[in-house]
Amino acid sequence: MSDQAAVGKVTSQTAQKGVLAKLIIFSLSLGIVPIALYFVTEKYVWDGNSSYAAITAVFAANVVLFAYIIVSLLDDREMMQSAEEKKLQFSNRRKVE
Amino acid sequence: MSTCPPYAPFFGFAGVASSMIFSTVGAAYGTSKAGIGIAGLGSFKPELIMRSLIPVVMSGIIAVYGLVVSVLISGGVKANDYTLAAGFIHLGAGLACGMTGVSAGYAIGLVGDSCVRAFVHESRVFVTMVLVLIFAEVLGLYGLIVALIMNTKALETKC
Numbered sequence: 001m002s003d004q005a006a007v008g009k010v011t012s013q014t015a016q017k018g019v020l021a022k023l024i025i026f027s028l029s030l031g032i033v034p035i036a037l038y039f040v041t042e043k044y045v046w047d048g049n050s051s052y053a054a055i056t057a058v059f060a061a062n063v064v065l066f067a068y069i070i071v072s073l074l075d076d077r078e079m080m081q082s083a084e085e086k087k088l089q090f091s092n093r094r095k096v097e
Numbered sequence: 098m099s100t101c102p103p104y105a106p107f108f109g110f111a112g113v114a115s116s117m118i119f120s121t122v123g124a125a126y127g128t129s130k131a132g133i134g135i136a137g138l139g140s141f142k143p144e145l146i147m148r149s150l151i152p153v154v155m156s157g158i159i160a161v162y163g164l165v166v167s168v169l170i171s172g173g174v175k176a177n178d179y180t181l182a183a184g185f186i187h188l189g190a191g192l193a194c195g196m197t198g199v200s201a202g203y204a205i206g207l208v209g210d211s212c213v214r215a216f217v218h219e220s221r222v223f224v225t226m227v228l229v230l231i232f233a234e235v236l237g238l239y240g241l242i243v244a245l246i247m248n249t250k251a252l253e254t255k256c
Binding site for chain 1 (some may be wrong): 144145146147148150151154155157158161162164165166168169172173227238241245248249
């Protein structure tokens with residue numbers, strides 16, 4: 001029972017590295033990037049055509065969403081690999097004992 | 098009866114407000130309902146939290162749609178020389194984006210809650226969850242497209 005609990009702790013610790021920083025970055029970018037892009041592209045890229053600027057802002061918001069999905073998938077894949085490695089090390093240590 | 102009465106900006110600004118207000122109501126429902134499910138999942142499997150926050154991010158995007166339409170419409174509402182027709186058009190555009198935001202946020206909340214709870218037991222639910230959530234979010238996108246089309250009509254009106 002104790003080695004199961006230790007493996008659980010190892011898994012939870014590997015999950016927490018840098019997760020908070022990533023979440024803060026994504027929250028801020030979801031709030032700031034679309035509306036900033038709206039104003040910037042309306043002035044400099046589309047010559048005052050606000051519909052195209054709105055479409056650009058929506059596109060940017062969806063890009064942030066897909067980036068978040070991809071980052072969360074990669075994060076979980078690398079976390080599961082490192083958790084399995086640590087489980088292997090742990091069970092090898094138990095065998096030696 | 099002039100085409101530019103002084104009470105016309107009332108409808109224009111009502112459109113700006115309703116776009117922001119209703120899409121935020123939808124996003125709040127989606128965030129809170131999915132957040133309840135994530136709190137339930139987090140007590141069993143904290144390593145799945147990063148993936149299960151996707152419904153919350155999608156609810157945030159619904160609010161961003163409402164914000165973009167509000168900013169877009171408020172760029173066209175003027176205090177003087179503002180036709181009543183443009184006021185009605187802006188009101189319709191704001192309501193279109195806002196109420197579709199309510200429906201999208203409602204769908205995202207319910208789907209996010211149930212799928213995140215099922216994710217504890219079966220990890221293959223993840224792909225299904227993302228697909229259903231994308232369909233739910235596209236509802237808000239349709240409202241934004243209609244609001245954009247309506248707004249271009251309002252640019253052509255003159256006193």
